[in-house]
Amino acid sequence: xxxxxxxxxxxxxxxxxxxxxxxxxxxxxxxxxxxxxxxxxxxxxxxxxxxxxxxxxxxxxxxxxxxxxxxxxxxxxxxxxxxxxxxxxxxxxxxxxxxxxxxxxxxxxxxxxxxxxxxxxxxxxxxxxxxxxxxxxxxxxxxxxxxxxxxxxxxxxxxxxxxxxxxxxxxxxxxxxxxxxxxxxxxxxxxxxxxxxxxxxxxxxxxxxxxxxxxxxxxxxxxxxxxxxxxxxxxxxxxxx
Amino acid sequence: xxxxxxxxxxxxxxxxxxxxxxxxxxxxxxxxxxxxxxxxxxxxxxxxxxxxxxxxxxxxxxxxxxxxxxxxxxxxxxxxxxxxxxxxxxxxxxxxxxxxxxxxxxxxxxxxxxxxxxxxxxxxxxxxxxxxxxxxxxxxxxxxxxxxxxxxxxxxxxxxxxxxxxxxxxxxxxxxxxxxxxxxxxxxxxxxxxxxxxxxxxxxxxxxxxxxxxxxxxxxxxxxxxx
Numbered sequence: 492x493x494x495x496x497x498x499x500x501x502x503x504x505x506x507x508x509x510x511x512x513x514x515x516x517x518x519x520x521x522x523x524x525x526x527x528x529x530x531x532x533x534x535x536x537x538x539x540x541x542x543x544x545x546x547x548x549x550x551x552x553x554x555x556x557x558x559x560x561x562x563x564x565x566x567x568x569x570x571x572x573x574x575x576x577x578x579x580x581x582x583x584x585x586x587x588x589x590x591x592x593x594x595x596x597x598x599x600x601x602x603x604x605x606x607x608x609x610x611x612x613x614x615x616x617x618x619x620x621x622x623x624x625x626x627x628x629x630x631x632x633x634x635x636x637x638x639x640x641x642x643x644x645x646x647x648x649x650x651x652x653x654x655x656x657x658x659x660x661x662x663x664x665x666x667x668x669x670x671x672x673x674x675x676x677x678x679x680x681x682x683x684x685x686x687x688x689x690x691x692x693x694x695x696x697x698x699x700x701x702x703x704x705x706x707x708x709x710x711x712x713x714x715x716x717x718x719x720x721x722x723x724x725x726x727x728x729x730x731x732x
Numbered sequence: 733x734x735x736x737x738x739x740x741x742x743x744x745x746x747x748x749x750x751x752x753x754x755x756x757x758x759x760x761x762x763x764x765x766x767x768x769x770x771x772x773x774x775x776x777x778x779x780x781x782x783x784x785x786x787x788x789x790x791x792x793x794x795x796x797x798x799x800x801x802x803x804x805x806x807x808x809x810x811x812x813x814x815x816x817x818x819x820x821x822x823x824x825x826x827x828x829x830x831x832x833x834x835x836x837x838x839x840x841x842x843x844x845x846x847x848x849x850x851x852x853x854x855x856x857x858x859x860x861x862x863x864x865x866x867x868x869x870x871x872x873x874x875x876x877x878x879x880x881x882x883x884x885x886x887x888x889x890x891x892x893x894x895x896x897x898x899x900x901x902x903x904x905x906x907x908x909x910x911x912x913x914x915x916x917x918x919x920x921x922x923x924x925x926x927x928x929x930x931x932x933x934x935x936x937x938x939x940x941x942x943x944x945x946x947x948x949x950x951x952x953x954x955x956x957x958x959x
Contacts, residue, residue, distance in 0.1 A: 523773060573908035576926065578822035580908070580933040600774035603781055607771060 533589070737905050741898065744825050755827050759814035783810065790952050797852075798959040801952070808837065809948040816897060816940030820904075820933070829901060831894045838889035841951050846882070849958025860957055889950060896943045900936045907932060 529537035535552070543551040563569040703711075744751040766776045787806045791799050812828060819826025827833050849857035861878040862871065907929045914922040 520769070523769070523771075527773075571912075573905060573912040574822045575908075576911045576929060577904050577908040577933075580904075580926070580929045581820050581822065583930060584933050584937060596778065597774055600777045600781075603777050604771050 533586070737902060737909075740825065740901060740905065741829050743830065752825070752827060755825050756815075756833075758818060759811050762814060763810065790948065794952065794956050795959055798952075798955050801955055804841075805948050805952055808951075809944055812893075812944035812947060813941055816944055817937070819897065819901065820936055820940060826897060826901065828893055829898045831890060834890040834893045835886070837947075838893075839886040842886040842889060842954060845951070845954040845958045848955075852959070857958055885950075885954065889947060893943050893947055896939055900939055903932060904929070904936060 531537055531540060540552050543555070547554065564571070744755070763779060764776060766772060766780060772780070783806055786809060787802050790805055790809075791802055794801075815826060815828050818824055819828070846857070849860075861875050861882070863874070863878075866874050907925060911922050911925045911929055914925060
């Protein structure tokens with residue numbers, strides 16, 4: 492049922508096609524003819540003249556027209572009356588109008604269409620220009636990328652220096668701390684020894700002082716006095732000399 | 733064959749079939765439907781441009797509510813202008829010479845504008861019956877006059893179109909008859925009369941276009957007051 496409908500509609504499309512087509516398919520849509528059908532004297536299609544040319548030559552259609560007109564007039568199929576003059580008048584107006592304004596109106600219509608096409612073309616051109624610009628920018632970026640390694644080297648050096656500095660600082664700090672601890676231990680040991688020495692000296696002094704008996708003390712004091720007397724005598728002797 | 737000059741205004745029929753249907757349908761045939769193409773031929777391009785331009789101009793003074801009438805007014809304009817111009821061809825029947833057709837357009841459309849005005853903004857619509865700045869003693873008289881003017885509008889619309897076209901066609905027929913009759917007797921006078929006929933035809937072309945435009949313009953004016 493649907494296939495029959497398709498066939499019928501396809502047939503209808505073929506039937507409604509005008510003269511100037513070549514392809515037999517529905518798509519792509521066949522293009523419009525560039526110019527209208529050729530006409531002679533404004534209303535008679537050129538196909539009539541082409542049709543009659545083989546049999547009656549160049550003057551054939553004109554003879555046909557004249558004969559037809561005279562036949563209708565003579566047999567009074569067409570009667571000349573006041574309407575003929577009205578027809579002549581309006582005919583003159585129409586022909587004058589077409590001859591005078593025809594080309595400008597056609598040019599106007601063509602311009603309307605051309606403007607439409609130009610707008611679309613401009614969109615397309617702008618898109619292409621922006622894409623070309625994009626390509627240029629991309630190339631520049633690629634060139635920039637090539638010089639990137641220098642930037643990275645500098646940055647790497649920078650970072651390495653920072654790390655090194657940090658490491659050194661911390662090493663320094665660690666050394667100081669360790670030294671402080673060791674100094675403390677050294678001082679502690681010194682203190683210990685000094686205290687031991689002092690304690691020992693004190694103890695020795697105490698024990699010596701304790702060991703001095705009063706007898707010894709008297710003897711030593713007498714001896715000191717005797718020594719002093721002798722020294723005084725020596726000094727006096729030396730002074731007088 | 734014309735028995736009298738007024739036969740051209742008789743509604744044509746052939747074997748009992750009224751041909752006015754063909755006469756009224758003819759303008760529709762002459763304007764092809766734009767196909768689904770982006771770029772069209774010259775005829776469709778110009779037709780589209782003209783209708784767009786005309787509708788744009790017509791809708792300029794109207795508020796948004798009036799834009800619903802765009803399709804109606806534009807198609808009315810195209811219809812009237814085509815019928816008027818086709819009527820200038822010889823041996824044709826012009827439907828707009830019939831008062832019935834023109835009143836058939838004028839009365840419903842005018843009435844629609846009045847009813848829209850009365851329904852949506854009755855105060856403003858009634859306010860149109862009194863122009864601004866009238867002296868107080870004149871108010872009652874002026875209201876009566878404005879009401880009469882309001883009701884005369886559809887009559888004026890219809891009769892204006894009918895009368896202009898009928899008169900024009902009659903004049904063309906008369907002067908053409910004069911030329912026809914004078915041609916064997918006084919050829920020079922006939923030629924002068926033919927020149928008059930030519931000028932008259934030019935005038936009639938202008939009148940045909942202007943009357944259609946005036947009809948639609950006045951309707952849009954009535955709409956502008958009321959929408």
